[in-house]
Amino acid sequence: MVKRAVLILAVAVLLVAGLAPVAAMFVRSLDVDGQFSLANYESLLVSGRQWTLLANSLALASLTTILALAIGVPLGVLLGRTDLPLRRALAVLFTVPLLVPPYIIAVSWFDVLGPQGFLSQISAVAAEHAAAWLFGLWGNVLVLTSVFTPVVMLLTMVYLKTVNPRLEEAGKLAAGWCRVLWGITLPLVWPGILLAAVLVFLLAFGELGVPMFLRFSVFPVESFTQFTAFYNFGAATAAAAPMAGVTLLVFALERALVHQGTVHIRFAPQGDAASVIRLGRYRRPLGLAAIALCFLMVAAPLVALVARSMSVGAYAEAFAKAGDSLVRSIEYAALGASLLAILGFLLGYMIQDRALKGWPTVDWLTIFLFALPGSVIGIGLISLWNRPATNFVYGSFLIILLGYVAQYAGVTSRITAAILGEIPPSMEEAAQLAGARWPRRVLLITAPIARRGLVGAWLGGYIFCLRDVGISIMVYPPGQDTLPVRILTRMANGTPELIAALCVVMVLCALVPLAVLGLLLKWRGTAR
Amino acid sequence: MKRLLAIMVGTLAGLVFAGCSSQPSAEEVVVYVSEDQVFSEPILKDFEAATGIHVKAVYDTEEAKSTGAMNRLIAEKDNPQADVYWANEPIRAEVLKQKGIAAPCASPNAAGIPDQFKDPQGCWTGFSARARVLVVGKNVKAPPSSILDYTDPRWKGRGVIANPLFGTTTSQVAALFTLWGDEKAKDFMVRMKANGTELSTSNGESADLVAAGNFDFSLVDSDDVVNRMKQGRPVAMIYPDQRGDEVGCMIVPNAVVLIKGAPHPASAKRLIDFLLSKETERKLAFAECAQIPLHAGVETPPEVKPIEGLKTMRINYAEVARKMQDIQPFLKEWAGL
Numbered sequence: 001m002v003k004r005a006v007l008i009l010a011v012a013v014l015l016v017a018g019l020a021p022v023a024a025m026f027v028r029s030l031d032v033d034g035q036f037s038l039a040n041y042e043s044l045l046v047s048g049r050q051w052t053l054l055a056n057s058l059a060l061a062s063l064t065t066i067l068a069l070a071i072g073v074p075l076g077v078l079l080g081r082t083d084l085p086l087r088r089a090l091a092v093l094f095t096v097p098l099l100v101p102p103y104i105i106a107v108s109w110f111d112v113l114g115p116q117g118f119l120s121q122i123s124a125v126a127a128e129h130a131a132a133w134l135f136g137l138w139g140n141v142l143v144l145t146s147v148f149t150p151v152v153m154l155l156t157m158v159y160l161k162t163v164n165p166r167l168e169e170a171g172k173l174a175a176g177w178c179r180v181l182w183g184i185t186l187p188l189v190w191p192g193i194l195l196a197a198v199l200v201f202l203l204a205f206g207e208l209g210v211p212m213f214l215r216f217s218v219f220p221v222e223s224f225t226q227f228t229a230f231y232n233f234g235a236a237t238a239a240a241a242p243m244a245g246v247t248l249l250v251f252a253l254e255r256a257l258v259h260q261g262t263v264h265i266r267f268a269p270q271g272d273a274a275s276v277i278r279l280g281r282y283r284r285p286l287g288l289a290a291i292a293l294c295f296l297m298v299a300a301p302l303v304a305l306v307a308r309s310m311s312v313g314a315y316a317e318a319f320a321k322a323g324d325s326l327v328r329s330i331e332y333a334a335l336g337a338s339l340l341a342i343l344g345f346l347l348g349y350m351i352q353d354r355a356l357k358g359w360p361t362v363d364w365l366t367i368f369l370f371a372l373p374g375s376v377i378g379i380g381l382i383s384l385w386n387r388p389a390t391n392f393v394y395g396s397f398l399i400i401l402l403g404y405v406a407q408y409a410g411v412t413s414r415i416t417a418a419i420l421g422e423i424p425p426s427m428e429e430a431a432q433l434a435g436a437r438w439p440r441r442v443l444l445i446t447a448p449i450a451r452r453g454l455v456g457a458w459l460g461g462y463i464f465c466l467r468d469v470g471i472s473i474m475v476y477p478p479g480q481d482t483l484p485v486r487i488l489t490r491m492a493n494g495t496p497e498l499i500a501a502l503c504v505v506m507v508l509c510a511l512v513p514l515a516v517l518g519l520l521l522k523w524r525g526t527a528r
Numbered sequence: 529m530k531r532l533l534a535i536m537v538g539t540l541a542g543l544v545f546a547g548c549s550s551q552p553s554a555e556e557v558v559v560y561v562s563e564d565q566v567f568s569e570p571i572l573k574d575f576e577a578a579t580g581i582h583v584k585a586v587y588d589t590e591e592a593k594s595t596g597a598m599n600r601l602i603a604e605k606d607n608p609q610a611d612v613y614w615a616n617e618p619i620r621a622e623v624l625k626q627k628g629i630a631a632p633c634a635s636p637n638a639a640g641i642p643d644q645f646k647d648p649q650g651c652w653t654g655f656s657a658r659a660r661v662l663v664v665g666k667n668v669k670a671p672p673s674s675i676l677d678y679t680d681p682r683w684k685g686r687g688v689i690a691n692p693l694f695g696t697t698t699s700q701v702a703a704l705f706t707l708w709g710d711e712k713a714k715d716f717m718v719r720m721k722a723n724g725t726e727l728s729t730s731n732g733e734s735a736d737l738v739a740a741g742n743f744d745f746s747l748v749d750s751d752d753v754v755n756r757m758k759q760g761r762p763v764a765m766i767y768p769d770q771r772g773d774e775v776g777c778m779i780v781p782n783a784v785v786l787i788k789g790a791p792h793p794a795s796a797k798r799l800i801d802f803l804l805s806k807e808t809e810r811k812l813a814f815a816e817c818a819q820i821p822l823h824a825g826v827e828t829p830p831e832v833k834p835i836e837g838l839k840t841m842r843i844n845y846a847e848v849a850r851k852m853q854d855i856q857p858f859l860k861e862w863a864g865l
Contacts (some may be wrong), residue, residue: 213729375599379603383605394608476586479583480584
């Protein structure tokens with residue numbers, strides 16, 4: 001009874017924070033000049049341009065997903081299971097682009113390949129071709145691939161830990177590592193790779209900042225244009241409708257492929273450490289290849305960014321002009337991540353345990369909200385919460401937290417659902433037989449066992465909240481902007497050195513909690 | 529686990545306390561700003577220092593296509609949070625007036641500003657303007673001097689213009705529609721496109737493309753050119769259409785709006801007076817944005833031409849705002865969006 005009530009409460013929070021604003025926008029989109037009308041949706045079907053947008057969006061998301069998988073899975077294996085030199089440092093470096101708003105990575109690439117970029121100092125002709133290329137489909141694919149490959153890499157690394165080493169050892173009796181990886185390991189981590197593919201596809205499909213900066217017409221840009229050029233909230237909501245269709249298709253495809261509705265991780269039994277793959281004579285060449293790839297995908301744009309920020313006083317000016325935003329960003333992200341970790345735990349529990357009837361709908365809803373443009377959720381939140389009675393929410397940082405919960409619940413619920421799949425149901429069942437009630441079972445058994453997953457969910461939530469622009473720019477209370485918003489508003493006519501310094505601070509901001517966590521884990525390991 | 533929970537709860541409580549602990553000021557004003565933060569923030573800080581009124585701002589930029597401020601003002605219409613809107617062009621202020629979001633406000637400092645740059649009902653007042661000018665490459669011989677040069681075969685493929693769906697380029701095109709009539713203006717746009725004019729994402733990018741030598745000229749805002757000139761880029765600024773029978777140069781003033789139902793009306797009026805003062809116009813003239821004062825007799829740097837020395841386009845901003853909405857389908861088709 002308590003379990004059901006708590007899970008229903010969690011679903012209610014999601015409905016209030018996420019579904020209600022979107023529903024408010026949907027209702028508004030059916031109102032044209034005070035009359036019920038489907039005109040906003042009809043224009044989607046009759047305009048040939050919509051098909052072009054759909055083709056562009058699908059091409060961008062598909063190519064990004066394919067490339068991210070092609071690079072991320074081998075990287076995940078190399079960094080997660082082999083004796084590759086510098087693998088820990090490389091894993092951190094490859095993760096950096098995921099930690100910052102994608103438009104910052106686009107700006108970094110512009111600093112390298114743009115008309116006044118570093119390449120232009122080497123060859124003006126090459127720079128001209130590179131700039132033209134950057135402002136097209138493949139330029140967008142390049143930027144988004146460098147941003148989202150870490151999703152695939154990290155999930156591959158995590159899921160590799162779930163493979164029972166005894167199976168691989170048995171395989172090795174009859175074959176080499178290559179065949180074992182191909183025939184045993186990769187099929188076992190397939191759900192993780194599929195989850196990564198779904199996330200990358202949806203993130204690329206819903207991305208606004210990069211295609212807008214690099215002038216590539218996709219659905220999120222169209223929805224944004226409806227807001228900005230026409231102030232037409234109804235048409236903007238309608239322009240986001242294809243997102244619902246695509247997320248539904250992707251969700252159905254994922255469920256059909258995994259067969260089980262959600263992904264299960266079974267960590268290797270305690271004490272059975274997975275054996276490290278010795279690369280032998282390939283160790284050095286593969287290490288060099290990984291370093292070269294890291295330089296091309298991550299280091300080149302970041303070095304360009306850091307180099308540009310290296311001017312006298314740029315960092316002092318950055319802290320003077322955006323120090324308050326920096327502190328707020330960390331506070332809001334930490335609060336948002338904590339809320340998301342709790343909500344994600346409960347929703348993940350419900351999805352994993354199939355505890356309520358409508359769990360597939362809730363699962364889809366979180367993914368759908370994750371893929372929606374922030375502007376749609378933002379305007380929906382304003383429509384719903386900007387009332388005298390709820391000014392205490394709308395006029396404070398609580399409105400930003402609601403936005404975070406709406407958009408990113410899918411991240412923490414999916415991570416938690418996957419981690420909870422690791423825990424055998426028999427543990428809770430045994431406690432139940434001993435007379436422990438559900439809250440005690442969850443607090444004293446399930447949550448402690450899943451604590452690493454919960455920390456992972458918190459970190460995932462923190463990073464997504466920290467880098468958020470779409471929601472924050474629409475609803476932040478006056479005088480309480482976040483650092484990504486401050487960077488965006490200072491980009492117009494701000495000095496390139498200051499902008500670069502702010503971007504570097506943003507990267508550091510995202511890395512600090514990861515570094516602290518790493519040190520804590522190391523310290524606890526040493527203490528034991 | 530209990531310890532972990534205690535740490536989490538403690539951290540949350542601390543953060544909530546930190547988030548809530550900012551003391552509300554006795555006097556404050558909430559302003560939504562579409563002028564670039566780089567230029568507007570120092571002015572608002574000066575206002576705080578001069579009056580002791582705490583300013584809470586929501587900034588927005590032309591580069592971000594002003595999505596935040598305008599959309600928020602429209603969405604918040606029934607329960608306004610803002611007191612003042614500092615628009616970077618009067619068209620946005622006009623849209624607010626037409627949507628019933630702007631309130632009349634008579635500032636004594638508006639007296640010296642020409643009527644052409646004020647709403648007759650006092651719902652918005654212009655100050656410190658940009659001019660729509662041609663940025664041309666320093667090496668271009670006999671450079672263009674009129675916007676009609678976009679259709680001249682001599683400049684085929686050498687001109688670039690910002691996407692007319694956004695910002696001041698939309699206003700300029702709409703202004704031409706009001707001056708010339710639909711038929712002539714559409715013909716101009718079609719011929720401009722046929723003459724190989726390229727589209728850029730923003731005026732800033734247009735200026736960069738000209739500075740890099742990719743194009744010979746572009747129609748942009750005066751601050752975009754002054755900015756590049758101060759960076760030492762090889763560009764020059766030309767005020768277009770200054771001859772007798774030509775349309776003149778379009779002036780794009782900032783505009784300040786009192787929001788209907790503003791929560792802090794007294795502070796809002798003081799801020800409006802401050803923004804419309806000669807001193808603010810002087811500061812914005814000497815700032816990097818190099819804006820043209822609309823009051824007569826305000827000191828300006830050499831690169832800022834006084835408003836009296838320019839042949840300006842005679843337009844009705846309200847009419848331009850209405851026309852802007854009408855021509856959006858045409859512009860969308862023209863831009864291929």
